[in-house]
Amino acid sequence: MAVKIPADIVRLLNLHQGSKLIIEISREGIVIKPERSRNLDELLDRITPENLHSEVDWGKREGNEPW
Known part of the structure; x- marks a missing residue:
């Protein structure tokens, strides 16, 4: 089913x-x-200790990555 919304709205x-x-x-x-x-x-504001994930080690930097 579809609802047409007028262009001005x-x-x-x-x-x-x-x-x-x-x-x-x-x-x-x-x-x-x-x-x-x-x-x-x-x-x-929705981040809590329960839903905050730990830091991830992505390994050594490659190319021109700043980290």
């Missing part, structure tokens, strides 16, 4: 092919809204 919300949308059901019907993008601080 697409432009207003800065949507494009592949934009992620959230679909919710309310008492009034269906609500479709763009998925909110997270900024770096919000993503970093």
Whole structure:
């Protein structure tokens, strides 16, 4: 099934092919809204000691790698 979104709404919300949308059901019907993008601080706030992986040794540097 597909939903056609009018061009003026697409432009207003800065949507494009592949934009992620959230679909919710309310008492009034269906609500479709763009998925909110997270900024770096919000993503970093989600790191906990439980989900932080240990450092990985990738071996000696090759070519012009800075590390």
